[in-house]
Amino acid sequence: MTSARDEVLTRIRTALGDGRATPADVARDYRQADDRSPGDPALLDLLVDRLEDYKASVLRCGPGDVAATVARALDDGLGTGWAAAGVLAAPGVPVEWRPDGAAADDGRPPGQLADVAASVTGVAVAIAETGTLVLDGTPLSGRRALSLLPDCLVCVVEAAQVVGTVPEALRRLDPVRPLTMISGPSATSDIELERVEGVHGPRTLLVVVVTT
Amino acid sequence: MTGTVPGPAPTFLGLPTAPRGVGHLRGDEPFPDAARTALRDGQLRANLGHATSTIRAKRATVVGEVPDWEQLRAAGKALKAATMARLDEHLLELETRVTERGGTVHWARDAREANEIVTRLVQATGTHEVVKVKSMATQEIGLNEALEAAGVDVFETDLAELIVQLGQDKPSHILVPAIHKNRAEIREIFLRTMPSVDADLTDEPRRLAMAARAHLRERFLRARVAISGANFAVAETGTLAVVESEGNGRMCLTLPQTLVTVMGIEKVVPTWRDLEVFLQLLPRSSTGERMNPYTTTWAGVTPGDGPQEFHLVLLDNGRTAVLADEVGREALHCIRCSACLNVCPVYERAGGHAYGSVYPGPIGAVLSPQLTGVEDNASLPYASSLCGACYDVCPVAIDIPSILVHLRAEHVEAQQRPTPEGVAFRALAKVMADPRRWRLAQRAARAGRLLARGRPTLPAMPPPLSGWTRSRDLPTPPAETFTQAWVREHGS
Amino acid sequence: MRVALFATCLVDTMVPQVAHATARLLQRLGHEVVVPPGQACCGQMHVNTGYRREAVPIVANHVRAFAGAEAVVAPSGSCVASIHHQQAAVARRFGEQALADEAAALAGRTYELSQFLVDVLGVTDVGAYYPHRVTYHPTCHSLRLLRVGDRPLRLLREVRGLTLVELPGAEQCCGFGGTFAVKNADTSTAMLTDKMTNVLSTHAEVCTAGDASCLMHIGGGLSRLRAGTRTVHLAEILASTEEAVSPSQTTRPAVPA
Numbered sequence: 001m002t003s004a005r006d007e008v009l010t011r012i013r014t015a016l017g018d019g020r021a022t023p024a025d026v027a028r029d030y031r032q033a034d035d036r037s038p039g040d041p042a043l044l045d046l047l048v049d050r051l052e053d054y055k056a057s058v059l060r061c062g063p064g065d066v067a068a069t070v071a072r073a074l075d076d077g078l079g080t081g082w083a084a085a086g087v088l089a090a091p092g093v094p095v096e097w098r099p100d101g102a103a104a105d106d107g108r109p110p111g112q113l114a115d116v117a118a119s120v121t122g123v124a125v126a127i128a129e130t131g132t133l134v135l136d137g138t139p140l141s142g143r144r145a146l147s148l149l150p151d152c153l154v155c156v157v158e159a160a161q162v163v164g165t166v167p168e169a170l171r172r173l174d175p176v177r178p179l180t181m182i183s184g185p186s187a188t189s190d191i192e193l194e195r196v197e198g199v200h201g202p203r204t205l206l207v208v209v210v211t212t
Numbered sequence: 213m214t215g216t217v218p219g220p221a222p223t224f225l226g227l228p229t230a231p232r233g234v235g236h237l238r239g240d241e242p243f244p245d246a247a248r249t250a251l252r253d254g255q256l257r258a259n260l261g262h263a264t265s266t267i268r269a270k271r272a273t274v275v276g277e278v279p280d281w282e283q284l285r286a287a288g289k290a291l292k293a294a295t296m297a298r299l300d301e302h303l304l305e306l307e308t309r310v311t312e313r314g315g316t317v318h319w320a321r322d323a324r325e326a327n328e329i330v331t332r333l334v335q336a337t338g339t340h341e342v343v344k345v346k347s348m349a350t351q352e353i354g355l356n357e358a359l360e361a362a363g364v365d366v367f368e369t370d371l372a373e374l375i376v377q378l379g380q381d382k383p384s385h386i387l388v389p390a391i392h393k394n395r396a397e398i399r400e401i402f403l404r405t406m407p408s409v410d411a412d413l414t415d416e417p418r419r420l421a422m423a424a425r426a427h428l429r430e431r432f433l434r435a436r437v438a439i440s441g442a443n444f445a446v447a448e449t450g451t452l453a454v455v456e457s458e459g460n461g462r463m464c465l466t467l468p469q470t471l472v473t474v475m476g477i478e479k480v481v482p483t484w485r486d487l488e489v490f491l492q493l494l495p496r497s498s499t500g501e502r503m504n505p506y507t508t509t510w511a512g513v514t515p516g517d518g519p520q521e522f523h524l525v526l527l528d529n530g531r532t533a534v535l536a537d538e539v540g541r542e543a544l545h546c547i548r549c550s551a552c553l554n555v556c557p558v559y560e561r562a563g564g565h566a567y568g569s570v571y572p573g574p575i576g577a578v579l580s581p582q583l584t585g586v587e588d589n590a591s592l593p594y595a596s597s598l599c600g601a602c603y604d605v606c607p608v609a610i611d612i613p614s615i616l617v618h619l620r621a622e623h624v625e626a627q628q629r630p631t632p633e634g635v636a637f638r639a640l641a642k643v644m645a646d647p648r649r650w651r652l653a654q655r656a657a658r659a660g661r662l663l664a665r666g667r668p669t670l671p672a673m674p675p676p677l678s679g680w681t682r683s684r685d686l687p688t689p690p691a692e693t694f695t696q697a698w699v700r701e702h703g704s
Numbered sequence: 705m706r707v708a709l710f711a712t713c714l715v716d717t718m719v720p721q722v723a724h725a726t727a728r729l730l731q732r733l734g735h736e737v738v739v740p741p742g743q744a745c746c747g748q749m750h751v752n753t754g755y756r757r758e759a760v761p762i763v764a765n766h767v768r769a770f771a772g773a774e775a776v777v778a779p780s781g782s783c784v785a786s787i788h789h790q791q792a793a794v795a796r797r798f799g800e801q802a803l804a805d806e807a808a809a810l811a812g813r814t815y816e817l818s819q820f821l822v823d824v825l826g827v828t829d830v831g832a833y834y835p836h837r838v839t840y841h842p843t844c845h846s847l848r849l850l851r852v853g854d855r856p857l858r859l860l861r862e863v864r865g866l867t868l869v870e871l872p873g874a875e876q877c878c879g880f881g882g883t884f885a886v887k888n889a890d891t892s893t894a895m896l897t898d899k900m901t902n903v904l905s906t907h908a909e910v911c912t913a914g915d916a917s918c919l920m921h922i923g924g925g926l927s928r929l930r931a932g933t934r935t936v937h938l939a940e941i942l943a944s945t946e947e948a949v950s951p952s953q954t955t956r957p958a959v960p961a
Contacts, residue, residue, distance in 0.1 A: 016299070023297040144517055182505065183503040189267075190370070191420055192262060201459025597879055600849060620753060624754035647744060695741065
């Protein structure tokens with residue numbers, strides 16, 4: 001008896017026939033990159049505009065102010081008086097980005113992350129045109145559950161990580177890593193096709209853009 | 213219609229189409245009859261009109277922002293055509309890469325086989341419940357019914373799928389399966405079916421979304437098995453991609469120990485770089501967003517992050533029969549954005565249920581009849597005025613009107629016995645191919661003037677013209693045709 | 705220029721005044737009009753209903769009838785679109801390669817009226833006079849297959865006495881779709897109702913378009929409702945002048961109310 005695998009492959013070959021067409025070269029005459037180089041101030045402005053359009057909150061700061069700005073973002077997301085014990089950072093997030101008392105992810109079972117109030121991660125790349133942050137599962141971005149279960153997510157983006165277009169971003173990413181592309185807080189358009197922010201993923205997305 | 217009669221699957225050029233008696237590709241009644249009922253539902257008409265006009269405007273705005281949209285569209289079309297021409301090779305490469313990365317690849321000839329594979333995989337884990345990401349392929353094969361028959365509880369986690377599942381309803385749209393329900397109807401379903409829902413629930417969309425969050429939260433955290441579809445699978449890297457909005461997809465793709473992904477074989481793309489095209493085309497065309505809130509990609513298994521057991525089920529279920537049709541195979545290029553549904557004047561009025569298949573609207577009218585064999589969905593290719601709006605918005609430029617016309621011909625040519633329509637059209641063709649006969653026929657048409665008895669319009673006509681005269685007048689033919697008059701005035 | 709007029713089967717048989725108007729307009733602009741007597745149909749109805757094999761001899765007749773024509777003009781976006789997009793393909797499918805080549809060559813010389821006026825003759829002011837409030841419905845095949853764009857509107861804006869009012873939801877199909885109107889009569893009627901609602905909302909006296917078929921559909925619905933608004937083909941509006949403003953000739957509806 002032939003296996004399903006063999007049979008499906010045989011069907012495909014039958015369907016395409018002997019004289020199957022050689023595929024024409026694909027013209028990639030769409031934009032490969034933005035005119036502006038990564039980190040260009042205009043790209044940062046565009047990213048901020050797109051993020052805010054999709055209801056993320058954005059704060060900007062210099063390299064020496066990250067921890068304080070993350071803390072301010074958490075004031076915004078959790079309300080002042082939040083407990084540092086409820087904040088968990090991706091293991092590769094530099095200590096100088098972390099608010100005092102916020103611990104690094106210790107690899108606890110994913111279910112326990114649901115009790116964490118907020119998480120802090122870096123990103124692999126950000127796309128200005130679409131307002132997208134990409135997390136890639138490296139220590140800086142953290143594992144996927146960390147940016148998913150806590151209801152408030154703070155992402156720290158460095159200016160040089162901000163590219164203009166989708167093709168530029170994909171070129172910077174490793175396709176075998178588990179990637180999460182985030183464009184605003186979780187949302188749905190399932191009720192009368194009106195966009196509502198906040199369903200299963202973090203309902204609050206706070207972005208800290210670090211400029212030099 | 214023979215839609216629910218189990219029997220051997222019809223074949224196309226010797227290739228089996230999707231089997232009868234399993235899955236959701238065939239309706240219970242022909243489109244015109246189903247549409248007639250739907251058209252009387254004023255609430256449905258209002259809900260659809262509101263939703264489709266909202267999404268049309270959003271799409272137009274974000275597509276208008278992209279200066280190279282037409283180039284992306286052409287690239288998307290070319291990529292899909294190139295992929296289909298080497299589909300076997302790409303699938304084999306995908307299998308190799310996924311396996312290298314710790315995943316297991318299964319092949320399924322049809323819906324029944326895919327359901328058996330998934331059921332077996334779920335049972336092997338010892339669990340009795342699964343969480344699901346919205347997936348057209350698993351709806352197509354009727355996976356939920358198969359799992360439930362095997363004693364497995366299935367929880368749909370996409371908000372619209374949840375609304376459909378709780379309301380014991382059927383999906384009516386590719387992207388927004390509950391598009392036919394408005395907020396008040398959704399509130400009523402939630403109040404009736406969610407055990408711990410707040411009795412003060414209002415119909416504010418935000419409150420409804422929060423109710424769904426609360427309802428599913430615990431299930432996500434305890435689920436051991438998730439089932440998903442896939443928007444794309446990259447052959448060269450073994451990367452799967454799921455595009456979503458709510459985070460329910462991320463929950464399913466991240467938290468359970470075991471992930472089973474069911475994917476139509478046409479979803480493969482050759483290279484990682486190809487996603488740079490589709491990730492631009494898809495969100496703007498579907499939800500009218502520059503980018504959807506969440507896209508997750510993964511390749512096999514990543515230690516310490518996400519499911520540690522991954523199965524990929526590659527599904528045929530009639531797709532190779534579609535591939536065998538040189539005109540119709542373009543329907544396999546579809547990336548399930550549903551832009552064609554949102555602009556279709558027929559879909560907007562009749563709604564998705566009238567199509568009888570999980571694939572409604574213009575793309576459904578070309579895809580469903582090909583997956584099942586055209587005779588099992590013979591009314592669908594005619595469910596279009598051929599206005600062409602679908603072709604214009606399709607992000608991969610599928611020429612849906614031309615495929616509809618092609619399938620009409622396939623249906624006509626499949627008839628073994630003469631039909632009244634066939635007899636009439638063949639006679640008319642003979643007449644129209646011969647100027648002398650044509651002039652005689654035109655003169656005969658003037659006999660219609662007798663019916664009019666001097667009035668400018670004709671009386672109600674018998675079938676099939678009654679379809680016209682029930683709602684529109686038909687002018688009385690003139691005493692003289694243009695060409696006759698011209699000859700009279702100018703000589704021949 | 706010597707222009708061969710393709711009346712189209714529908715206009716020839718049911719609304720001859722549209723072809724008369726087309727001929728009158730072209731003659732007024734200084735061109736010679738001929739009406740090849742062998743003409744019948746482009747074959748679109750057969751192709752679109754699934755009878756593509758049967759359409760081949762119809763295409764052959766059309767190609768024969770217009771052989772040698774320098775330019776062919778038809779007052780129909782839909783028929784011209786079929787000539788451009790379907791005739792050669794259908795012939796090729798059934799192995800009629802020579803016919804396909806001739807059909808393709810003929811298609812290259814075949815124009816929808818507004819395209820011919822604006823692109824070939826280079827005119828937008830055709831010297832017409834039409835003292836009515838008019839709204840324009842861009843028929844689907846003119847809009848999406850032929851891409852006539854704003855040519856009809858540019859022609860209408862130059863017509864003296866004419867008040868042009870924008871049609872809401874103009875790009876939505878009227879629901880005609882050939883045999884669709886009969887096979888899916890209920891859905892077609894629902895589409896027609898919305899189109900008529902939009903037409904009536906403009907308070908126009910006349911709804912015009914470049915296709916007699918769609919106008920027969922919209923006009924048939926308006927007539928049934930005794931709406932009073934009538935449908936008049938673009939050619940009839942462009943053909944009417946101060947000298948020849950006989951209401952029976954220039955404002956006669958495609959479907960008389």
